[in-house]
Amino acid sequence: MGELRYDEEATRKLLAMYVTPDVIEQRRRFLDALNPKRGESVLDVGSGPGFLAAAIAEATGPTGSVCGIDVSEHMVDLAQSHCAQLPWATFSQADATQLPFPEKSFDAAISTQVLEYLHDIDGALAELSRVLRPGGRAVIVDTDWDSIVWHSSNRSRMDRVLTAWEEHAADPYLPRTLSNRLASAGFDINFQEVVPLLNSDFGEHTYSNRLIDLIVSFVSGRSEIGHDEAQAWADDLRGKGADGQYFFSLNRYMFVAAKRS
Numbered sequence: 001m002g003e004l005r006y007d008e009e010a011t012r013k014l015l016a017m018y019v020t021p022d023v024i025e026q027r028r029r030f031l032d033a034l035n036p037k038r039g040e041s042v043l044d045v046g047s048g049p050g051f052l053a054a055a056i057a058e059a060t061g062p063t064g065s066v067c068g069i070d071v072s073e074h075m076v077d078l079a080q081s082h083c084a085q086l087p088w089a090t091f092s093q094a095d096a097t098q099l100p101f102p103e104k105s106f107d108a109a110i111s112t113q114v115l116e117y118l119h120d121i122d123g124a125l126a127e128l129s130r131v132l133r134p135g136g137r138a139v140i141v142d143t144d145w146d147s148i149v150w151h152s153s154n155r156s157r158m159d160r161v162l163t164a165w166e167e168h169a170a171d172p173y174l175p176r177t178l179s180n181r182l183a184s185a186g187f188d189i190n191f192q193e194v195v196p197l198l199n200s201d202f203g204e205h206t207y208s209n210r211l212i213d214l215i216v217s218f219v220s221g222r223s224e225i226g227h228d229e230a231q232a233w234a235d236d237l238r239g240k241g242a243d244g245q246y247f248f249s250l251n252r253y254m255f256v257a258a259k260r261s
């Protein structure tokens, strides 16, 4: 029990990450892979605060459409206000495993950092396949949370904190099984690639700087990690940053597929 819930507090912390240059650059790569065209209808599953949906809507233009769905009401509200000037981008509260659209509704679909949070990943992929037209494109991105390399003075504490943090996702190692799952759901994989994230300094506007707070609040009280220990873990990382010894990296994996005709 107990994955990360996007309540107001977690949403605020997530938003702080979304505006870091690291994450902006990753969104650019995901958008390039999706390659939305003018007039296309595109689905964003787990659209979060709507940053990616806004970029997709700019590419489709008003002759196209972008539908974002998210299980969190906070996220749907944020996405709606973020895309207020792009009325052909619309958002609704829905579950990825029960998409509120008829079959073959979309030319393309994207889901970034969402499937790893689902208990029924295959059900969500079946839904994605159902609502895409034959030949429709899908871009799926997920993190393998085992890929974190984070320099610390205390490796055993780091291991315990990261093991507790893995509980924030339903499947923290999803990329390893995703290509087989996509094939079973009726997709042909066009290509897959690793999208690494590297922070070799502790700038305030880096992904991992912002991740620390999210991890501290999530792991405190889990797996016998008290708040003091979680803070000591965070302080150690901040100390590495102050001493010029900071190092963080993490891998995301992107799968670009097409629905089999």
Ligand SMILES: C[S@@+](CC[C@H](N)C(=O)[O-])C[C@H]1O[C@@H](n2cnc3c(N)ncnc32)[C@H](O)[C@@H]1O
Pocket: 006, 045, 046, 047, 048, 049, 050, 051, 052, 069, 070, 071, 072, 075, 094, 095, 096, 097, 111, 112, 113, 114, 117, 118
């Ligand atoms: C890490 S955020 C990613 C948001 C966005 N896709 C992005 O990368 O910018 C994960 C999102 O998935 C949503 N989510 C989690 N479970 C979901 C479900 N069962 N159905 C739809 N959305 C879900 C969360 O509310 C959250 O907005």
